[in-house]
Amino acid sequence: MSDLDRRTFLGGGLGSALVAGAVSAAGKEGDKPSKHELPYNPRTHQAMPTRNLGKTGFRVGILSLGGQATLEIPGKEVESEAIIHRAIDLGVNYIDSAAGYGKGTSEKHIGLVMGRRRREVFVTSKTADRTYDGSMRLLEETLKNMKTDHLDLWQIHNLQTKAQLDQIFAADGAIKALEKAKSEGMAMFIGVTGHYEPNVLLEAINRFPFDTILMAINAADRHYLSFQDHLLPTALAKGMGTISMKVATRGRMLSSWTPPPVDQQPANMRTSLPGALSIEEALTYNLSLPVSTTIIGVDSVDQIEKNVALAGRFTPLNEAEIRAIEKRTLPIVRQALYFRRWELGA
Numbered sequence: 001m002s003d004l005d006r007r008t009f010l011g012g013g014l015g016s017a018l019v020a021g022a023v024s025a026a027g028k029e030g031d032k033p034s035k036h037e038l039p040y041n042p043r044t045h046q047a048m049p050t051r052n053l054g055k056t057g058f059r060v061g062i063l064s065l066g067g068q069a070t071l072e073i074p075g076k077e078v079e080s081e082a083i084i085h086r087a088i089d090l091g092v093n094y095i096d097s098a099a100g101y102g103k104g105t106s107e108k109h110i111g112l113v114m115g116r117r118r119r120e121v122f123v124t125s126k127t128a129d130r131t132y133d134g135s136m137r138l139l140e141e142t143l144k145n146m147k148t149d150h151l152d153l154w155q156i157h158n159l160q161t162k163a164q165l166d167q168i169f170a171a172d173g174a175i176k177a178l179e180k181a182k183s184e185g186m187a188m189f190i191g192v193t194g195h196y197e198p199n200v201l202l203e204a205i206n207r208f209p210f211d212t213i214l215m216a217i218n219a220a221d222r223h224y225l226s227f228q229d230h231l232l233p234t235a236l237a238k239g240m241g242t243i244s245m246k247v248a249t250r251g252r253m254l255s256s257w258t259p260p261p262v263d264q265q266p267a268n269m270r271t272s273l274p275g276a277l278s279i280e281e282a283l284t285y286n287l288s289l290p291v292s293t294t295i296i297g298v299d300s301v302d303q304i305e306k307n308v309a310l311a312g313r314f315t316p317l318n319e320a321e322i323r324a325i326e327k328r329t330l331p332i333v334r335q336a337l338y339f340r341r342w343e344l345g346a
Contacts, residue, residue: 035185036150039093041120047091048311053292054241056189056211058122058152060094060293063283063311065304066245067097067106069297074102079300080109086301088113088120090308096214096243096295097146098126098157099138107145115147123148126157126193127174130167135177139186153212154178154187159204160196160341168204175208195246195339198230205235212241214295218253219277219285220329220336228289242291251275252335253282268342271335276328280310285325288317 038058044050050059065087071080084095097106107125114123125142127135143149156174159165168174181187191212194201205213213235215227222228235242251257254275262270277285286294298304317325329336 036152036188037119038188039119039122039152041088041091041093043089043091044093045091047308049314051292052241053094053122054212055239056241058241060122060241061091061311062287062293062314063092063307064094064096064243064293064295065092066295066297067095067101067110070299071097071109071297072102072106074105077109077112081112082301083298083304084110084113085117087304087308088117090305092304092308093120094122094124094293094295096124096245098128099142100126100128100157104141104145107142111145111147118148122152124153124155124191125151126155127177128157130164130174132172132174132176132180135174136180139177139181143186150185151181151187153189153191154181155191155193155212155214156204157193158196159192159194159200162200162203165200165204165207169207189241191241193245197341198225198227201227202231202234205231205238205240209238210240212243212292214243214245215291216246216337216339217244217286217289217291218246218249218329218336219282219325220253220333222326223330223333224337225340232290236290244286244289244291244294245296246339247286247294247296248275248279248282249336249338252338253277253329253332254279269335269338271332273332273335275336276332277325279306281325283307283310284314284317285322287311287314288322 044061048061048063050061053060070076070083095110097110099107123146127138129135129138139154156168178190182190189211191214192201192204192210193214195216201213215231217227232242248254252275254277257275259271259274262272296307298307
């Protein structure tokens with residue numbers, strides 16, 4: 001992976017990893033056929049390049065909307081609804097959320113729009129509960145919050161440690177809930193997500209045939225516990241849908257970010273340094289990776305408009321350009337990857 005020219009990969013090799021093997025919503029051979037149809041946003045193909053979401057049969061825009069930032073803030077119903085409507089109008093066809101974002105606030109804000117526009121967007125959420133019973137309770141709340149009878153994708157949220165891995169695969173673990181949801185049509189596809197430790201996620205996808213994986217990858221990724229080097233190649237070889245996140249690390253990657261006073265920052269995020277990249281550099285880096293789509297949260301309608309415009313004029317970076325951007329993030333690696341496992345034995 002490290003010596004691969006991304007321009008060549010996206011032009012040719014991507015065909016074997018992201019494009020090959022697209023199937024209908026019935027999923028892999030032997031799966032119970034889904035009673036639901038895949039969503040379709042007619043604006044997507046005119047707005048930006050699209051790629052296959054693994055073997056799901058869904059063509060996803062290279063830029064997708066994350067459910068954090070404004071969407072997870074209580075009291076931001078009007079702003080959130082405007083962002084979501086505008087995103088869909090601009091061609092975004094995938095929205096990411098989680099039960100834990102604002103304790104359900106993000107899902108509820110998305111639900112304000114899904115009541116009318118459910119068929120236009122691939123809707124996802126996550127369970128951070130590691131048990132069957134707890135995850136099923138969360139799924140019931142999620143479907144109610146998002147005003148839908150099913151998710152297109154339901155995921156294990158931020159799997160971090162071997163102990164958590166053992167929990168979800170236990171007899172009463174969350175994997176049983178994901179399997180039930182898929183078999184009964186409450187979720188068309190199931191996935192796993194993580195920020196913390198690539199080897200834990202690697203073991204997870206080797207133990208279970210997840211449809212997708214959502215990974216924290218940004219321009220600093222290669223400097224420490226790299227998901228690109230240790231996890232992404234296996235996911236691609238398995239034909240999984242691959243989604244990247246943490247593009248700007250809540251602004252900390254960006255040269256426009258001014259750090260607040262250190263004593264006002266969470267302990268694991270403390271820094272006195274501004275970021276190193278523009279949003280265009282940070283986002284273009286992720287879009288140049290061999291992933292199906294990249295999700296990013298926004299604060300305003302203006303931000304989603306600018307991000308979609310950037311995706312619309314996207315040209316993949318070449319290897320030299322990628323390496324130059326990565327080098328510039330070396331001084332800020334801790335703040336750019338604050339969510340990684342930094343303490344030995346953690």
